[in-house]
Amino acid sequence: MKKIANVFKQLRKAGKKAFIPYIMAGDPSLDDTKRFVAELEQGGADIIELGVPFSDPLADGPTIQRASERALAQGVTLRKVLALVEDIRNDSRIPLVLMTYYNPVFKYGIEAFVREAVRIGVSGVIIPDLIPDEAGDLIGYAKKYGLDTIFLLAPTSTEKRVKIVARSSTGFIYYVSITGITGAKLQLDSTMESTLSLIKKHSRKPVAIGFGISSPEKAAAVARLADGVIVGSAVVKLISEGKDIRAFARAVKEVI
Amino acid sequence: MIKKTKKVPDSRGHFGRYGGRFVPETLIPALAELEETYKKLKKDKTFQQELDLLRNNYIGRPTPLYFAKNLTERVGGAKIYLKREDLCHTGAHKINNAIGQTLLAKKMGKTRVIAETGAGQHGVATATGAALVGLECEIYMGTDDMKRQSLNVFRMRLLGAKVTEVPTGSRTLKDAINEALRDWTTNVRHTHYVLGTVFGPHPYPAMVRDFQSVIGTEARKQILRAEGKLPDCLIACVGGGSNSIGLFCAFLKDKIKMIGVEAGGLGIESGKHAARFAGGSLGVFQGCMSYLLQDGDGNVLGTHSVSAGLDYASIGPEHCYLKDLKAIEYTYATDDEALKAFDLLSRTEGITPALESAHAIAETVNVAEKMPVDAIIIVNLSGRGDKDVMEVARIKGIEL
């Protein structure tokens, strides 16, 4: 399986940006998720984020909340998502990143989780309610076993926070485009450019921008400012409407 | 007794292994700002004077420490004193914290406050504070709680607050907190989140404890004046844990039995309860590490209690710390026991307690019975029962 850092390196050489779609594992079923991963890869996705459903998704807007509820209703758990990744690995080498709230990982056991995730071929993990300051154990095990820890920055982040998060992130840094939750409306303003230049000042690690990017046009607009674009709610919404996500991936990939 | 080896929480908000700051990065600068401002105002004479003035003339402090003679005689054991937080303006201890935080929000230049509420008491208290200091106010409340606490919903609206229904998840307090955190993440630049209990990310558990510590500080003076000695036992109900810690913290250095009473709901075996210590395990939820009612995969379980204010899946991190140190014991009272205590206090003393506080009364009866007549118990009567009258009538099958 390809390393996340290498994906960005190759894209950078080609003057391209990474397209990172997010889907909720198990929405509407784990079999469907496997098929969606294949479709997104065919559509040109460079990395795929797999959401792990959680009972209390406090960083998510209604679209992903509902997807999480649907997946939970199917009995999907972190354990089952890990098994799904193992299954996907028979067919695909695309880097997969798990996006999960902290408590399922904590309950699983941090070391056990990291070891198992690496063994089956997960490339990285994004935990929206875990800041580097509280992630000592996770970061330690991730280094030991070789898992990327992707932390987040936001428009409210101060220079002090930028330094801490940039230092602790591996693979890439996740810049949250808006002051808000997933699925909210994107605002392209000067805060984004100034925070991004602050990040670039302190780190040469790739930066991907996510939250609120709902169309290829918006993806194109933010792609100019960063190394990658993350699209979550928009993809989840297409899935819930039974629409073609491969075509959407192609449309995004073409313009970034 | 606690040997104060370390100051808790530490600089990062940890009470031993509990507490901390587990929220999205977006909120971290706001929490840092809150921590800084609070640290300054804690030492600021004008702020403290302003707060004291409001405590005395607006909240109605000090609240009485009342010797419940009839109840004591009925039970036939230790002397039972009630710390009358039910006599606070708006009817519960929640106002002690809400006034502190709304004043703080004003000082920070925020124009809007938000809050979650379960029983509606914290929502009413926050709406009151917002009206008093002049802030826009929005309260999040689960659909189920809005039904069983409809009186408080109307009160909040009277006070000029917007009450927003939360129809997701279990439709109770935890879901209201999720929604409040989502709002705060979106509006953090001009909004302060008035969290209602000793829970959530640092500095809330410590700050809310400080605002509630006035309960214990007063009670200590009052009991010394009335009895010339310290009590033998303190009892309070534990939702998030603010009224209990507020009473207990002034006595932590003394060798006094302290009992926190959680909601036993329909009994621990039924799975329908909110007894985090009896039925939970270590977890991370809504901002901090603590005991949590969760399944084997780390999803948060639904809870049940007849009292909306105790119906919550986790508990303040300092309580876990104090439990480990054996400074506080924890037990639970079931719905039925609380309902019986609700009736008992109404009839013996002419005081109708909040259903939350009725859990503490239920345990008090058990404990007092077994203690000698010269022993002293202080129970925190955290709120009055007016808000629960409709619900209790419904449970009894009486149409009002």
Ligand SMILES: Cc1ncc(COP(=O)(O)O)c(C=O)c1O
């Ligand atoms: C009257 C009353 N007592 C107790 C509680 C429980 O909260 P805490 O444990 O923070 O005191 C509530 C919460 O709504 C309440 O309204």
